[in-house]
Amino acid sequence: MDEPVDPEKANRSVDDEQIVACRDVCRRFVPDLADGEVVHTKVCLYDMTENSDFVLDRDPDHPEVVYGYGFSGHGFKFAPLIGRLLSELALDKQPSSPIEKFSADPSRRRPPTVGAHLGKGK
Numbered sequence: 001m002d003e004p005v006d007p008e009k010a011n012r013s014v015d016d017e018q019i020v021a022c023r024d025v026c027r028r029f030v031p032d033l034a035d036g037e038v039v040h041t042k043v044c045l046y047d048m049t050e051n052s053d054f055v056l057d058r059d060p061d062h063p064e065v066v067y068g069y070g071f072s073g074h075g076f077k078f079a080p081l082i083g084r085l086l087s088e089l090a091l092d093k094q095p096s097s098p099i100e101k102f103s104a105d106p107s108r109r110r111p112p113t114v115g116a117h118l119g120k121g122k
């Protein structure tokens, strides 16, 4: 699902249609689970930037504010690196890896990806 939502108002319940869609995916990849009992459901959100790149930067107008967001469903595996880069920004150190492409300034970011978000789109 890639519908924009307001996190304060997002529908947090899972409907039958979504369960059927999950079963269809299971049927392709883990057929033994496809008709199993549903014991727990959960809706969670992730934030997508327009081009799927993270934002790791200072606020241009308030440099004391450091941003780390827009992990586009891929942030967890980068957590140690992101933590190090954010701490370097917060401590006014030179980032130990290049972060220009993760600018908060839209004019310094690469153009939006068309039709695909790192394998999560169409």
Ligand SMILES: Cc1cc2nc3c(=O)[nH]c(=O)nc-3n(C[C@H](O)[C@H](O)[C@H](O)COP(=O)(O)OP(=O)(O)OC[C@H]3O[C@@H](n4cnc5c(N)ncnc54)[C@H](O)[C@@H]3O)c2cc1C
Pocket (backbone or CB within 6 Å): 044, 045, 046, 068, 069, 071, 072, 073, 074, 075, 076, 077, 078
């Ligand atoms: C379904 C799903 C699948 C994913 N799969 C992968 C994957 O396979 N591999 C991967 O690398 N990444 C994956 N991710 C992405 C990864 O989980 C995120 O990129 C990562 O957790 C982002 O870390 P974060 O600290 O920025 O945000 P979060 O982990 O969302 O943490 C934000 C925290 O802030 C708290 N918070 C929010 N608002 C407020 C507030 N107003 N006041 C106080 N606290 C607040 C929240 O409760 C939460 O604890 C997935 C995400 C989702 C939703």
